[in-house]
Amino acid sequence: MTPAWNDQSAPSLDDFARLAEAAFAALPALFRQAAGDVVIRIDDFADEETLAELEIEDPFELSGLYSGVHIGEGDAMGPAPEPSRIFLYRRPILDEWCERGDVGLAEIIAHVLIHEIGHHLGLDDDQIHAIEDED
Numbered sequence: 001m002t003p004a005w006n007d008q009s010a011p012s013l014d015d016f017a018r019l020a021e022a023a024f025a026a027l028p029a030l031f032r033q034a035a036g037d038v039v040i041r042i043d044d045f046a047d048e049e050t051l052a053e054l055e056i057e058d059p060f061e062l063s064g065l066y067s068g069v070h071i072g073e074g075d076a077m078g079p080a081p082e083p084s085r086i087f088l089y090r091r092p093i094l095d096e097w098c099e100r101g102d103v104g105l106a107e108i109i110a111h112v113l114i115h116e117i118g119h120h121l122g123l124d125d126d127q128i129h130a131i132e133d134e135d
Contacts, residue, residue, distance in 0.1 A: 022108035064112040066119035
């Protein structure tokens, strides 16, 4: 029997937060420790200012973003910087999940989270992809 889908709803921001917390908890201990006190925030989309700064016209093109000082670049003698944050954008992640259809939502959230933690650690996209390819 085909489900009617009339009793289903899209995962909420809270659902995404739970999935992100579970993905973070599943990371190797050293990776979690290296991430430090990074704050994970879930929003539907990046705000207009962020999209303009990154020269992104379509908000569906940005599924995650690291914001803050990379580990090792902070000035121990200077003023305390803003907390490092990782933004996960629910609607673009949902869109990717629906378009792909070959992986679970939790797996996509974990992938975006790992990618953004890599930026927090000062890694570039090529280095992050190389690490992911080792798995």
